[in-house]
Amino acid sequence: MIGPRERVPQAGRRGTRMAEHTGPGRSAVVIGGGLAGMLAVTALRGHFDVVTVVERDRYPADRTFRKGVPQARHLHILLSGGQRALERLLPGTVAALTEAGARRLYLPRDLLTRTPTGWQRRFDERRHPTLSVTRPVLDAVVRERALGAAAGPATRVEVLEATEAVGLTGDARRVTGVTVRARNGDRGAASRVLPADLVVDASGRGSRTPQWYAELGREAPQEVTVDSGLAYATRMYRPTARGEAPDAGVNVPGWPECPRGAAYVPVEDGNWLLTLSGVRGHHPPTDEAEFTAFSATIGDPYVHELLARAEPVSPVHGFRDTCNRRRHYERPGGVPDGFLVLGDANCTFNPVYGQGMSVAALGAVALRDTLDAAGGPGPGVLARAQRAVGRAAEPAWIAAVGADRPYVRGGGAKAGLGERLTTWYLDRLTARAAVDRVVGAAFRDVFCLTAPPSRLMAPRVVLRTVLLPRRPGLPRPPTAVEPA
Numbered sequence: 163m164i165g166p167r168e169r170v171p172q173a174g175r176r177g178t179r180m181a182e183h184t185g186p187g188r189s190a191v192v193i194g195g196g197l198a199g200m201l202a203v204t205a206l207r208g209h210f211d212v213v214t215v216v217e218r219d220r221y222p223a224d225r226t227f228r229k230g231v232p233q234a235r236h237l238h239i240l241l242s243g244g245q246r247a248l249e250r251l252l253p254g255t256v257a258a259l260t261e262a263g264a265r266r267l268y269l270p271r272d273l274l275t276r277t278p279t280g281w282q283r284r285f286d287e288r289r290h291p292t293l294s295v296t297r298p299v300l301d302a303v304v305r306e307r308a309l310g311a312a313a314g315p316a317t318r319v320e321v322l323e324a325t326e327a328v329g330l331t332g333d334a335r336r337v338t339g340v341t342v343r344a345r346n347g348d349r350g351a352a353s354r355v356l357p358a359d360l361v362v363d364a365s366g367r368g369s370r371t372p373q374w375y376a377e378l379g380r381e382a383p384q385e386v387t388v389d390s391g392l393a394y395a396t397r398m399y400r401p402t403a404r405g406e407a408p409d410a411g412v413n414v415p416g417w418p419e420c421p422r423g424a425a426y427v428p429v430e431d432g433n434w435l436l437t438l439s440g441v442r443g444h445h446p447p448t449d450e451a452e453f454t455a456f457s458a459t460i461g462d463p464y465v466h467e468l469l470a471r472a473e474p475v476s477p478v479h480g481f482r483d484t485c486n487r488r489r490h491y492e493r494p495g496g497v498p499d500g501f502l503v504l505g506d507a508n509c510t511f512n513p514v515y516g517q518g519m520s521v522a523a524l525g526a527v528a529l530r531d532t533l534d535a536a537g538g539p540g541p542g543v544l545a546r547a548q549r550a551v552g553r554a555a556e557p558a559w560i561a562a563v564g565a566d567r568p569y570v571r572g573g574g575a576k577a578g579l580g581e582r583l584t585t586w587y588l589d590r591l592t593a594r595a596a597v598d599r600v601v602g603a604a605f606r607d608v609f610c611l612t613a614p615p616s617r618l619m620a621p622r623v624v625l626r627t628v629l630l631p632r633r634p635g636l637p638r639p640p641t642a643v644e645p646a
């Protein structure tokens with residue numbers, strides 16, 4: 163069970179708690195009650211009298227998969243940068259996740275990583291605790307806490323489950339509400355309008371805002387896609403006997419000469435998730451026997467060897483739409499008045515870098531900080547908040563598209579000089595980071611979204627990256643932990 167029933171609405175229209183209204187009667191509607199939607203609720207708390215979440219699914223009574231978040235079958239890690247943001251929004255959530263079984267993996271100690279030049283050294287650095295947990299558990303814990311916290315004195319939160327947003331109301335200049343329809347299997351279900359002073363699109367990677375813009379007579383937002391053609395296939399395992407589980411997760415990302423990868427990590431309940439990945443021409447199969455065979459063809463045999471000590475406890479699930487896609491709502495004129503876009507609806511990333519949830523949390527922090535600083539959603543404040551959300555996505559975007567460039571075929575956006583330099587430098591830096599404490603620490607700071615990309619240009623990082631000769635990594639996955 164997720165927790166106290168009254169805090170997690172299960173069906174239809176429920177309020178988390180009625181409360182005394184203290185503000186001028188402002189209302190907001192959040193489209194999508196997933197991760198970004200729940201964090202949006204948290205960010206809006208205290209600035210709106212009523213926040214209504216419109217979610218097309220019904221939330222399951224237990225912490226199980228639901229259709230509206232199809233990527234939830236796959237391995238999800240929450241980077242330290244995302245955890246910090248989550249803690250700022252909902253203090254105590256990281257501890258609640260750990261209590262729910264999330265595994266804390268310190269990088270690089272608890273995630274053995276194979277690079278093109280060999281295995282990364284296992285420094286006991288402990289600056290970046292990464293959380294590894296199945297997505298249904300993560301979403302349920304965040305939802306419970308967001309709805310519980312939102313029941314404060316100034317904001318009433320309602321969740322409309324099994325309700326789909328089908329359009330925006332207003333005009334090209336201003337959004338005034340959302341058209342919704344019940345999803346009860348009745349094809350002829352009538353639609354109705356929820357008026358709102360603010361509409362937040364947190365509907366994820368399938369966001370229909372570009373089409374809705376067209377219906378309002380607005381141009382679509384500027385969009386950039388960088389597609390490595392990566393596909394995922396994931397299966398859950400359980401070590402066959404006590405003491406058979408490895409003492410660390412394993413990550414063998416693909417590289418241009420061997421574009422097949424695997425990540426094998428512990429999650430709650432003693433289970434492990436194995437995600438296999440590959441770019442075009444190397445997509446991992448979803449047939450069970452072929453899936454196991456594919457695991458033997460990645461850049462190192464270690465993961466395949468580990469599977470001999472585990473039994474599968476789920477079918478194989480595939481996922482193909484993994485491109486980096488950014489819609490530039492933060493640019494001048496990118497959003498009409500009364501409208502804001504957050505989470506994957508704003509920017510999606512190649513999942514192999516594990517950034518999307520963290521960026522959703524960082525975006526929600528940016529929204530909340532902007533509202534707090536302005537004392538509420540006055541004139542111009544939401545456009546400012548959207549710019550802050552855009553800035554929060556920028557470091558992850560630069561890192562992901564820079565690292566993906568070698569895989570991108572023609573048709574994607576043309577790489578600028580900055581991106582090409584980033585790709586060249588990141589390639590050298592990644593190799594160095596595997597063996598070098600200083601460069602490795604800077605690399606992790608940036609990739610875990612706790613430091614800006616400029617950290618990679620710190621003089622001693624640049625000097626070590628550019629001037630020191632390339633050294634291979636370790637020949638076998640390290641068992642010994644080295645001091646930081």
Ligand SMILES: Cc1cc2nc3c(=O)[nH]c(=O)nc-3n(C[C@H](O)[C@H](O)[C@H](O)COP(=O)(O)OP(=O)(O)OC[C@H]3O[C@@H](n4cnc5c(N)ncnc54)[C@H](O)[C@@H]3O)c2cc1C
Binds near residue numbers: 504513514516
């Ligand atoms: C295969 C894969 C693996 C990933 N691995 C990682 C990882 O390791 N680490 C990481 O940080 N990120 C990872 N991500 C990214 C992560 O899944 C997303 O960044 C995250 O889910 C974004 O949250 P969101 O709330 O914006 O969207 P979602 O979680 O997709 O939620 C969207 C919600 O909106 C609802 N909805 C959609 N349309 C409507 C509508 N019209 N009306 C009402 N409700 C609607 C949906 O039902 C859903 O509840 C991965 C992504 C993929 C594809």
